[in-house]
Amino acid sequence: MNKELTTTATPGASGQRAKLPAWESIRRFNTLFILLTLVICSSLFSADFLTGPNVSNVSRQVAGVGIMSMGMLLVVLTGGIDLSVGSVTALSSVTTALLIPHVGMSLAIAGGLLSGIVCGAVSGALIAFYRLSPFVVTLATMTVARGIALIISKGAPILVSEEAQPLLDFGRDTLLSIPQPTAMMLIVFAIGAVFLGLTRAGRIVRAIGSNEEAVRLSGVSIVFYTLLTYVVCGALSALAGVVSVARSGVGAPSVGVGDELTVIAAVVIGGASLSGGRGTVLNTLVGVLVLGIIANIMNLTSVPGYHQQVVMGVIIVVAILAQRGSGGAR
């Protein structure tokens, strides 16, 4: 009875909803606007900010977090979350560095990526088959992956040997004057955009986050696609680990501590909803850049390290509020 009445009362509500497309474009504009404001302010604060070397440096620094953010976006779109991205990065970097002397560079990289895929598959299977909470499952994966990274590396960074010179070059060289790790991040985002916009699997991932039950009742395997997003997220986190090896020349078990929070912040600043269904590739990239620029400008203006954390937290909240528009945009 009550159900009937609430459904008949919807014409009013749907009239309100009709304005959404306009809202949506303002929101999209908002995120870019935040980035633009940030760039302008930063260049006023520091003359070094808009110089070639600094821009190149910032873009290189955000590559790892950027690659992880693409994976996280997929997971968040389905309404899940993956807290293990930072630990998986460490596991992959250690695995890669350890394997290089034994199996050569290419296979070592493959091994590193595989370690991430396994982590993602385990998390994904527990979440998809047993319907456990993504937060709890990936919290466990996060601890386990970090632990394994510490065990196999015996807690110390592993220096990458000479035979992996191409990998080290990849960390330093540029492609059309773009640092190669940055180029890789952009390629990942481009593939992500194509996946979400133009493929069947991408469409289903977005739909699951909006209304899982409706998708399930259309005869789509929720289990498969949920598993898929965690596997991809694990693989991309592992790729970020390989990039970190290339940049630093070591595989370190301490790499990526706290990165999961940066990555989630980037995705959220990009306008994604943690309850799923909302979020775009371009805006996630903007979120990554916003966080990278904030960190960079604080370094350039020599804000002390402890203060940086506070400022970062405040700016994240401000950015999300601005991105939401003046409240009520839920």
Next chain:
Amino acid sequence: MNSLLSLQGVSKRFGGVKALTNVNFDVRAGEVHALVGENGAGKSTLMKIIAGNHLPDGGTIQLAGEAARFRNPHDALTRGIALIHQETALALHLSVAENVMLCHLPRFIHWKQLYEHASSIIKGLGFDIDPAAPVSSLTTAHRQIVEIAKALSLDVKLLVLDEPTASLAPSDTERLLGIVRDLRARGVGVVYISHRLHEIFEIADRVTVLKDGQTVATVAPEDINMDSLIRMMVGRPLSALFPKRKNGSIGDVVLNVDGLSRRGAVDNVSFAVHAGEVIGLGGLIGAGRTELVRLIFGADRSDSGRVEIDGKAVTPRNTVDGVRAGIGLVPEDRKSQGTVLSMPIRINSTMARLSDVTNLFGGLRVAHERQTVGQLMQNLRIKARDMDADVSTLSGGNQQKVVLAKWFHAKGKVIILDEPTRGVDVGAKAEIYNLINTLAAEGKAIIVVSSDHHELMGLCDRILVMGGGRLRGQLHPDEYSEERIVAMSLGLTLGTAAELPVTA
């Protein structure tokens, strides 16, 4: 005798829908006043007005002779009116005692006192439940008791019971009726809502029948019998909503359901549906109809039994199997189950057969999809800005047509529609009936679940009636009447119902 609570000329609208029109209802102290009516007759709305969930648009409420206005359920509760819902509203992880005493927990809890106090109230009802046990560990029957005890922990003058026995076993039902009698003896006024009419005859002092939001009559149970009560609940002429189908030929058996069961929901149901046939599943809410069709489709898993399509066993274990076997389900609630509201019509319409709009590499063939969806929107007359409009922007009728479009596109052999016209305006209703007939004419096997009996009688070639999770019987068009459907679902013998004059 003076009325404890009295409603005079109460009306309530929701949007354009009149839920109650000029209803009079009163309860005396120490009386059990039963409220009966079909699904959607306005019982719930009336109950919610009494309990303060809704404010009436018109009419007056008097409590003990004084005009009253309940702003919210708490307001009503503090004046001694408690509502006990069909599904209990308890804090599952708290203890029995905390739940019972929830409305007046002290700032600092003295556990021993709390347990003793709660225990004494429960014992007063003739039950012995451990006050320290979490509510989640209790059976449905005991939860019901906790809820009643919670109401009694306050100084309740009027208790509203909404389908209290719907989920109880017969022995528990007897004990509950005992409690109601006991409360009556203590001078509490009880409003008793139930589909189980024999309980009404057993316990009620007066019965008020609601139909289409209006009071039909208030009578004493001694003055009427079961048959006349059912007639009061249903009798009205068939509306001329239903487009008569050109006599499509009925073909071979397409869907065969054999002994399908799921514990506590569906009990050993068997039937067959032929190509081009529209069958209806009738019965009151809670009869197990939605549960049955979900089993057939694979939305829930069956414990035993099989489903065959064209003679081949398919028995879906999940929805992927169901859709692959050629079954489509238009679910009960289109907003939460039928559509992805925040996505466009285009994406929703092709969701059940994405292979049609995907190339070999998993890429979407958007141009082909646009053409397909454009054609669907034309055929189903979906009115929208364009195919990229979000489903949330559409009217209820058009949203439901999008769900239908999905199954038109999926090209299944069996289409199941659960409450296809709930919350849909009259014009769209007729269009949806037409679409169902179109599907039947194409040779699909159709199952329609509906609580609107007129809809079933106007649309279906046969009506299977369910009650208590079982198939209670089958009606052919020359036997159709609301009385028979209701009587059959309630488990009364067909003979009793057959003696009634047929209105349809």
